[in-house]
Amino acid sequence: MRNLLFIAVVLACIAPAHAQRSIDFAEAAAPDGALIAGVADVADLSAIKRVIGPEAGDALARAVETAGFDAARGATAQLLTGAARFGEIHLIGLGEDEMRARDWEDFGGRAGGLARSSKAEAVYVLAPGADAEDLADAAMGAALGQYSFDLYKSDASPVEGALTFVSDEAGAAGARYDGVERHLADAVIWARNMQSEPANVLYPEEFVRRARAGFQGVADVSITVLNRRQMERLGMGALLGVAQGSVRPPQLLVVRYNGGAAGAAPVVFAGKGITFDSGGISLKSNSGMWLMKSDMTGAAAVTAAVMSLAKSRAPVNVVAVAPLVENMPDGGAQRPGDVVKTMSGLTVEIRSTDAEGRLVLSDAVWYAQEEFKPRLLVHVATLTGSVARALSDEYAGLFARDDSIAARLTAAGDEAGEDLWRLPLHPNHDRQLVSPIADIKNSDAGSPGASIGAAFIGHFVKEQTPWAGLDIAGVDWREEALPTVPVGASGFGVRLLDRLAREGAE
Ligand code: BES
Ligand code: MN
Ligand code: ZN
Secondary structure (H helix, E strand, C coil), rough: CCHHHHHHHHHHHHCCCCCEEEEECCCCCCCCCEEEECCCCCCHHHHHHHHHHHHHHHHHHHHHHHHHHCCCCCEEEEEEEECCCCCEEEEEECCCCCCCCCHHHHHHHHHHHHHHHHHCEEEEEECCCCHHHHHHHHHHHHHHHCCCCCCCCCCCCCCCCCEEEEEECHHHHHHHEEEEEHHHHHHHHHHHHHCCCCCCCCCCHHHHCCCCCCCCCCCCEEEEEEEEEHHHHHHHHHHHHHCCCCCCEEEEEEEEECCCCCCCCCCCEEEEEEEECCCCCCCCCCCCCHHHHHHHHHHHHHHHHHHHCCCCCCCCCCEEEEEEEEEEECCCCCCCEEEEEEECCEEEEECCCCHHHHHHHHHHHHHHHHHHHHCCCEEECCCCCHHHHHHCCEEEEEEEECCCHHHHHHHHHHHHHHCCCEECCCHHHHHHHHHHCCCCCCCCCCHHHHHHHHHHHHHCCCCCCCEEEECCCCCCCCCCCCCCCCCEEEECHHHHHHHHHHHHHC
């Protein structure tokens, strides 16, 4: 009986928990199912007519006119034709302007969203004018747009059937998608699942287990995990100070992928991995505290970006460093006023135990520089409520000392559909961090909260290290859907970091 139970539990863990339509490519549509078609010009429905036939095509043209559908980009119309072949047809406007990769993704995302709510077993997508690469982008958008996290819904109905992109270019598009975009979409979804998992399920050691499972069998990857004792030996007093209030032991996860030249300096991504942020002794109020289960989004994003790069065999050397800690207020917790010594040697006065992200990252970025001498270091963190108030869901905050590095990240974000807005790092911010008792303090420093948070981490980044920081509090969790990002966990950062690392290789 015990054995049986064990098998059942294992099955529950490996079963595809989030049923989604599989993404496919074909040269023709089978004779039934739902059809989703992109339309650039209502006067030209020839691509659809080729699939549904001339008679149904004429009826469709009349219906389009009646519905007042104008093919503006993003406009949608649903037509229930009652016909035997394609009884359910959705049109999505492509508009007149040139379609960029982002636009094909959005088109696919809208198709994915529509496919999710369709009852039809087979769903076909037509993307007139799309070449193989555009189709792969649209397919990635569809994979991302149909996402939902329903693992704990007892009545979640399993979605069967596929979402098939129909095109003469199906072969090339499928090959392209399988090589690159499929891995990227999977990585974003992996990160979203990690964000969505409750903190009673996902704590530091479980994060590590899932990372190991995610990289199972992937070539040229090595995973190292530091435990509390090893971190003590390295003198990571800031990270350990945060960990001290939780019964869950901290972990420092390091994932290296060496797909580039042997010995070439890697790009290093450091991601904040607070598996739950209660605030610690500086306890948060209950309003919205549940969302602090996703305070590990930075860690998930950096891990997932390396996953995507490694699975698609990108020719780069890249490392993800993730300090994984639960910030809790038990009897052993650190207090406001405590002083800790970081791995760098700098001492920190704790003014708020709720400014914990900068503490765990200070040791993580120091370790990253000592260990890897990065070609570029980027930290990614849900660091401050301040950045969310300033930039909302639209942009993540970008910090950099160097204008050209800032420009590179902004461009990567623009191409990836993950927008950044640069905020200042000013010498005044460093002065505000001076502590009367230690070298610096972690809070109580002044009002530009997002800049102060980044400036704190800057104290642990050597002048000669090329560095940028992303504050993703705000964009990590969407209140309003985008075509490729349903409400909830966004997986923000995965696509941007993936893009950034690839660029360096060219
Ligand atoms: N994890 C929070 C930041 C956060 C807030 C993320 C809202 C997502 C949504 C972070 O650890 C925190 O508590 N920051 C404090 C810093 C302050 C004490 C200096 C904040 O923003 O209030
Ligand atoms: Mn906090
Ligand atoms: Zn936090």
